[in-house]
Amino acid sequence: MSNEDPRTQELVDEFTRRFQSAPTHISVGPGRVNLIGEHTDYNDGFVLPIALYRDIRIALRPRTDRTVRAYSLEYDDWYEFSIDDLKYDEDVLWSNYMMGMAWVLEEQGVRLQGMDAVVSGNVPRASGLSSSAALEVATGKALLVASGQPDAVIGVPLATSAQRAENKFVGVNCGIMDQFISVLGAEDNALLIDCRSLEYRLIPFPAQAALVIGNTKASRSLAGSAYNERRSQCEQGVALLQQELPDIAALRDVTSEQLEAHKHLLPELVYRRCRHVVSENERVMQTVDAFQRGDLAEAGRLMDASHASLRDDYEVSSAALDAMVDAMRSAGGCIGARLTGAGFGGCAIALVEPGSEQAVGDAIFDLYPKATNIWPEIYTSRPGPGAHVLELA
Numbered sequence: 509m510s511n512e513d514p515r516t517q518e519l520v521d522e523f524t525r526r527f528q529s530a531p532t533h534i535s536v537g538p539g540r541v542n543l544i545g546e547h548t549d550y551n552d553g554f555v556l557p558i559a560l561y562r563d564i565r566i567a568l569r570p571r572t573d574r575t576v577r578a579y580s581l582e583y584d585d586w587y588e589f590s591i592d593d594l595k596y597d598e599d600v601l602w603s604n605y606m607m608g609m610a611w612v613l614e615e616q617g618v619r620l621q622g623m624d625a626v627v628s629g630n631v632p633r634a635s636g637l638s639s640s641a642a643l644e645v646a647t648g649k650a651l652l653v654a655s656g657q658p659d660a661v662i663g664v665p666l667a668t669s670a671q672r673a674e675n676k677f678v679g680v681n682c683g684i685m686d687q688f689i690s691v692l693g694a695e696d697n698a699l700l701i702d703c704r705s706l707e708y709r710l711i712p713f714p715a716q717a718a719l720v721i722g723n724t725k726a727s728r729s730l731a732g733s734a735y736n737e738r739r740s741q742c743e744q745g746v747a748l749l750q751q752e753l754p755d756i757a758a759l760r761d762v763t764s765e766q767l768e769a770h771k772h773l774l775p776e777l778v779y780r781r782c783r784h785v786v787s788e789n790e791r792v793m794q795t796v797d798a799f800q801r802g803d804l805a806e807a808g809r810l811m812d813a814s815h816a817s818l819r820d821d822y823e824v825s826s827a828a829l830d831a832m833v834d835a836m837r838s839a840g841g842c843i844g845a846r847l848t849g850a851g852f853g854g855c856a857i858a859l860v861e862p863g864s865e866q867a868v869g870d871a872i873f874d875l876y877p878k879a880t881n882i883w884p885e886i887y888t889s890r891p892g893p894g895a896h897v898l899e900l901a
Contacts, residue, residue: 531900549703556698611673622654767786826853
């Protein structure tokens with residue numbers, strides 16, 4: 509990304525217009541999409557996300573006091589707060605992600621300075637592509653730069669700080685994946701994350717594959733309550749399995765063979781929830797292996813199996829997501845497709861042959877609206893870089 513990037517230039521111009529001076533830096537926090545590994549993160553499992561070439565950007569100029577003055581381009585909305593007086597604001601929701609990051613960094617002993625800021629993003633909101641994590645990470649980077657301490661909190665600690673901001677300040681009980689990939693993503697790589705140990709490794713994304721993301725534009729209103737219910741069903745499953753498997757601490761510790769051998773301990777519904785998580789963890793590792801062997805057909809089969817498991821065992825798909833996945837798979841060049849994110853609405857992702865993106869997109873625009881009466885959005889992106897800061901000349 510350079511000064512010549514049209515979005516960067518638009519942001520610089522907007523900042524200059526709003527504050528009558530030029531910004532000194534632009535902080536970038538990317539959104540993400542998860543290739544495979546859904547509802548595994550809060551079960552201490554494995555996930556395989558990528559950072560997108562869609563991001564939240566913050567043009568900023570440091571201040572000498574502890575005031576943050578921020579203007580959101582998309583909301584056309586001003587917000588001002590003091591780092592000495594951070595309180596959740598239920599009337600201006602986007603501001604809380606910024607205040608939450610200031611709160612967490614101060615809590616960790618980083619003495620922050622204020623900044624003037626213009627915030628802009630092209631990560632679709634409420635779509636399951638983690639616009640909230642992108643805003644948290646971009647804000648964290650921006651506040652650290654504005655305070656002259658760009659390296660005070662970096663890498664995994666920045667990701668866990670952003671997760672803490674969302675958990676404790678915003679009040680959303682999210683896992684670590686979204687913030688982790690936003691901070692640590694790398695161009696042309698997926699990131700295998702162990703959600704227990706927070707160990708991670710870059711997995712090269714195959715050059716002979718491309719991605720198409722289909723946004724169902726359908727309501728995700730059920731996702732929150734269902735998330736909490738699924739989480740408690742998984743915890744119930746672990747508690748029951750511990751009667752005969754005392755060494756397990758989470759479903760991550762259970763193999764498919766063990767689950768089948770002890771399924772008599774579980775109510776049918778809890779068994780199916782556990783079967784999804786256990787098999788999904790295995791699919792993540794099998795996908796990594798398939799990528800490393802260049803076996804895209806196997807990777808596609810695993811994505812298809814993941815969707816079936818999310819639909820039938822975990823029951824977090826929806827008519828809209830199923831219609832989106834069906835439309836993707838109808839196109840020549842689609843290798844595999846699945847819902848991505850918490851489910852019920854949001855996005856699906858397809859692994860496709862390079863050059864077939866248009867055909868997959870055409871199939872979605874043809875079939876999906878007929879099935880749902882909803883007009884979708886389609887994005888393509890290879891794996892992009894993680895969070896970074898651009899210093900302006």
